[in-house]
Amino acid sequence: MSKILVIDDDNSIRETLELYLTEEGYRVKTAATGTEGLNAYNQDTPDVVILDIRLPDIDGFGILEELREEDENVKVIMITAHHDMESTIKAMKEGAFDYIHKPVDVNELDIAIKKALDALEMEHKIKGLVESTRDYKVGDIIGEGPRMREIFKTIGVVSQSRTPVLIQGESGTGKELIAKVIHNNTAADEPYIPINCSAIVETLLESEIFGHEKGSFTGAVNRKPGKFELARYGTVFLDEISEMSLNLQAKLLRVLQEKEFERVGGKDRIKVNARIIAATNKDLRAMIREGLFRDDLYYRLNIVTINIPPLxxxxxxxxxxxxxxxxxxxxxxxxxxxxxxxxxxxxxxxxxxxxxxxxxxxxxxxxxxxxxxxxx
Ligand SMILES: Nc1ncnc2c1ncn2[C@@H]1O[C@H](COP(=O)(O)OP(=O)(O)OP(=O)(O)O)[C@@H](O)[C@H]1O
Ligand SMILES: [Mg+2]
Incomplete structure (x- = not known):
């Protein structure tokens, strides 16, 4: 259950919001002054803070500042007076997540809260993904022969750039390990997002990768960002790329060429900033000859190839x-x-x-x- 803290000195607003938001399924706490609000925040950190600007003790901006010191990403929705554009702009500049005008329209508030919770969830997801690769260092790749030395060199070179990398090697040779090390050397603070191309059916894979708009297919009840979006400036690891259908291969090729894509059912062009690392234990050249893998995609992915020798x-x-x-x-x-x-x-x-x-x-x-x- 998401937690919401309402800080407002107006009794009727506090009561109305508490009632409404509790009914909506949130756990709500209220505070009538800035000091009370800060105490409540510190006792039990809420997911979203709804904050009035005019308060008897500290004003809303002061509270916003203190909250942002605690947590830079705190989700604060400011309540601003209808005609006071200046404080609305100021609120956004100082890092409020959103604002709503007085008199409070609960639908508007609802949308703002949902957006804040979505953003929070995305941040959590990304955080989990980033931490999971932190431990992988070049030192964790054991290899002493000339072929492994060559691979270390290549890892060093590709870590200076963002070109796609294709990693080939039999099962269990360390393809994913090398992908994580490259990611950590290139963009450790950004997300590392693995996608197993063999694990999901084609239609779902497409929306996994590119995301979808609300209502784009049965079951798409909400807009969902795809993994290319979640990866931001990090890495998308396409595992078992050989298992990707020819149809999706064509779409991936377009992404590599244009560095942009659309969500499933959407029209907006979204820029791709992530680096793509693909891995396979199949012989893609043989698959090209059999018509199972696109040669143009192969050449796009194959700009740098790492061939891991079997043990x-x-x-x-x-x-x-x-x-x-x-x-x-x-x-x-x-x-x-x-x-x-x-x-x-x-x-x-x-x-x-x-x-x-x-x-x-x-x-x-x-x-x-x-x-x-x-x-x-
Ligand atoms: N050179 C290496 N030095 C140390 N550990 C390694 C090395 N290569 C692989 N490993 C370890 O072996 C295990 C398998 O590696 P990984 O999952 O990266 O293989 P993979 O090539 O992706 O396999 P698959 O094709 O089955 O997905 C992991 O626990 C990994 O840490
Ligand atoms: Mg693997």
């Missing part, structure tokens, strides 16, 4: 990977495994690792869980 072609990484993964596992499981036996290592060296590093990681986890001693 069996870089056995020099086996030992450092085991050390790295065991250190992680020891932390997670509170274990003190020091390594694998020579015997086991010999088997590892012979093995083909079809699931690559993920397979190695899973195997080490399982072995560690049941391990009695310090050597697997």
């Amino acid at each position: 069996r072609e870089r056995r020099e990484d086996l030992k450092p990977l085991i050390d790295y993964l065991l250190a992680k596992i020891n932390l997670d499981l509170h274990k003190r495994i020091v390594g694998v036996s020579d015997e086991m290592f010999k088997i590892f060296e012979q093995y083909g690792w079809p699931g690559n590093i993920r397979e190695l990681e899973n195997l080490l986890v399982r072995a560690s869980v049941v391990a009695k001693g310090q050597v697997l």
Whole structure:
């Protein structure tokens, strides 16, 4: 339940709003003075503050300033007098989220509150997404051979730009890990938004990516921003790009060419600022020959390609990977495994690792869980 704080010295406005907003399903608190309002805010932070400008003690602008010091993104809707355009403009300049004129029209207020809550939700989402990649650093990519060194170099180069990157590699070779590291090196403060192209049906995927307008299809009850919008100046990670339908491939191509798109059912042109990283474990060239992947899209995505070699072609990484993964596992499981036996290592060296590093990681986890001693 969203929480709303109403700060207004006018009894009748407070009572009316409390009644109306409670009926609308909000949890409402009211305050008659600025000091009371600030106390109420600090005791239980509301999602939205409705704030009158003229108050007996501190004026609304003073309160707005204090609230913005607490939380820069606080959602304050100011109540301004009808003819007082000057204070309306001032309110917006000083960081109010919106304003409504007196006498308060509850419908207008309702819309303003919904907008504020939408914005809040979007900010929360983005925050969650940003934090989730914070931990990925170049140092977390283990690789010692010449082919991995080449990849580190490429990561360095693409982190200076915003060109699309195509990452190819078998399952479990670290495609997503590399995408996150590139993102963190390029735009760590911006959202990283993964989209799995194989996980959803085509029509939904389209609205996931581009967003949709209210009523654009059955079930589209609200306008919804797409992932390209949510990503802002960050990264859209298109995982398993090979699974994207030819129809959507055409739309994605247009985005890459024009750097703009429209929401499903919408007319507004929205600018794309996000960088696109695509990943696949399929041979896209072979798919092009079979008519399953557009060659023009391939060349747009393929400006920089990172081909991650499978583990069996870089056995020099086996030992450092085991050390790295065991250190992680020891932390997670509170274990003190020091390594694998020579015997086991010999088997590892012979093995083909079809699931690559993920397979190695899973195997080490399982072995560690049941391990009695310090050597697997
Ligand atoms: N070079 C590496 N160094 C350390 N850990 C790695 C490396 N490559 C992959 N990993 C780890 O292996 C696991 C699998 O990696 P990731 O999910 O990035 O693979 P993927 O190529 O996206 O796989 P899939 O094709 O199955 O989606 C992750 O836990 C990742 O952190
Ligand atoms: Mg993956």
